[in-house]
Amino acid sequence: MNIAVVAFVSLVYATSFIDGTYGSGMAMPTATDKNLLKKEYCEPGAAYKLFGYDCSDMGLVDVPQNLRSSVKILDLSINRIRELKKTSFKRYSDIKLLYLFDNKIKNIEEGTFAHLTNLEAIDLSSNTLVTISIELFELPRLRNLYYSDNPLSQDRIEADLKHLEKPIAAPLQKLFMAECSLTSILDFGILPDLVHLNISFNVLNEITPQQFSPFCNLRTVTIQNSTKLNPCTCKSLQAYFDRRLIFLNHTFDCQTPHEEEVYCSESVNATVDSDEYNKCLVRVEEKIREEKSREMWLRISIGLGVFFAIFIFVLYYFHRRNAQRTKQLEKQSTKLRHIHQTQNGNVEVLLTK
Incomplete structure (x- = not known):
């Protein structure tokens, strides 16, 4: 197998990333797979008429600036990049798919993503980020955002989200925030295009059906976690998801004392949507x-x-x-x-x- 073929296979995988299939079962390429052929330079390739570079697992500490500016897919995964600057992608404004998972990114300078107006999917999973770059939500074509496995600070990100203009411009359809040290669902405002939400492995101390009201097109929720929800909260959430026809990938771990049936007087009222749901529907119609x-x-x-x-x-x-x-x-x-x-x-x- 030559290097060009490896690059092509990697880029073919990249196109599945834009459709979200990675989040629904496709395994991510591992470092062991990448080590079969160590690259000394970014390998060009193409997948579904999208030109791209495979720069993964090269020990890079910065975004290379010697690539063709017309690149559409850029795979910088499994490297040692610690910081993204506003000049990092300045000459690559045509990027549609951007892989940055499994780096050491801790800081993203303001303006880094501002000019990536063609970006449709980005993976920043498995880094050391403590907050989300607000400008991502301003990108007009961003549909898939992968942010899992980052040690987010709930206080820091909530403070940053106060500066977020709502409703957001990005037509987000898939949002992955698993294992991000979250204690509650973040307030992004209404997300009328959101179809899939992954918030697994977060210790959610506060979770209510109304927190899902701003996502009026939601179809799938992945919420597997170690949080012990009380029986009434569990019943309310399950009843809410059933009413909204939202598929739950994993069942809740409900605390039922002595395996007895628990009566919850407010379980029905608790499933009522908030005003945000109607606002979301209005935005969908608009x-x-x-x-x-x-x-x-x-x-x-x-x-x-x-x-x-x-x-x-x-x-x-x-x-x-x-x-x-x-x-x-x-x-x-x-x-x-x-x-x-x-x-x-x-x-x-x-x-x-």
Whole structure:
């Protein structure tokens, strides 16, 4: 197996990352797999018409700046990068998939991701980050955010989230925050596009059904953890997920004393959605209308473009036809003048005779 093939296989895997299949069972490439062929330089490759570089497991301490600026997939996983600067990806503004998992990243300078307006998925898992870069939520195309296995500080991240403009611009569909030392679900505001949420292995001291209300399109929740929830909270959550048709990947570990049935008088009322749910639904309808409006204007633009193209073609056709007719008439007129001049010359000769 040559190095180019290895790079291609890695990039093929990368495209599954954008669809979220990695989060639903696909195993991440391990350091052992990568060590089969040690790379001395970033290997170029392509997957599904996306050009990229495999720079994983190279002992890098910084983002290389000698790659083609048109790169769409950049795999910098399993390296020793400690800090990301605002110049790190400045020349790679076309990146769609960005792997940064399993590094030693502790600090992300403000402005690092601001110009990555084409970014659709990023993996910052398994680093030493204590907060989330707020500018990620401002990216207009970011759909998948992987942030698991980072020692986040609940107080620090909640303080940073207060500066987050809501509703966020990023159309997040998948959010992975497993094993992040969270004690409660973070307040991102309404996330109308969120479909999958992974908050496993966090010691969630405070969890209620209403915390899921801002995610009105939620379909799957992975919440496997060591938290011992009281029976009534468990019942409320299970009833809430059942009502919302949200699939729960793992069951809760509910504390039921002596395995007895516990009566919870407020379990039904506790499953009622908060006002954020209705706000989320309104935003969904607005996005649908915006999308329909864009489609309508696109069709109108295409229709007008086709009309003007046909109109210009018709004008050109008649112009060419008129030009040809004019040319033919000029030829006929020249011929008639020639005949007329010849006949007049003959008459003069006869009169002279």
